[in-house]
Amino acid sequence: MTNQVSTAASRREAKFEANRPITTKAALWDARWAKINKTAKALIALSFNLKDHDKNKLKAPEKLLSIAKSNAVKAGFIALEVCSRCGGTGKFSWNSRTGSKCFGCHGHGKQIPSATAVLKAVKQAAKRGEKVSR
Numbered sequence: 001m002t003n004q005v006s007t008a009a010s011r012r013e014a015k016f017e018a019n020r021p022i023t024t025k026a027a028l029w030d031a032r033w034a035k036i037n038k039t040a041k042a043l044i045a046l047s048f049n050l051k052d053h054d055k056n057k058l059k060a061p062e063k064l065l066s067i068a069k070s071n072a073v074k075a076g077f078i079a080l081e082v083c084s085r086c087g088g089t090g091k092f093s094w095n096s097r098t099g100s101k102c103f104g105c106h107g108h109g110k111q112i113p114s115a116t117a118v119l120k121a122v123k124q125a126a127k128r129g130e131k132v133s134r
Contacts, residue, residue: 026055033061040065043119046126047071069112077130078121080110 044050044061047068072078082088085104092102101107112118
């Protein structure tokens, strides 16, 4: 009888642990990192030295990806491309809330390429011997 009670109690505890919200910043960062695809992780790893940083002080992985892409464009590794949604006009379908502003490029007409294209360009720059990381 006591064995059954302890088994039931351990199951309740395990269920509680599984449903418990993430409380530390490092654990939250790890959970967000797990949701990012491999190409984006590789681009972030090339741009930032994550081993030296404390996860409690790091920016969100999505923000790091955005910064890595922007840095690749600023460094000249890759050029902005014409927005595939609006065709470079910066305007898309009209609505009363935002007007005709394109959500793909935020009205600029150009957007940063996908993480795959940026990673490919950054790797080529690294092969040429150019500085890639910050």
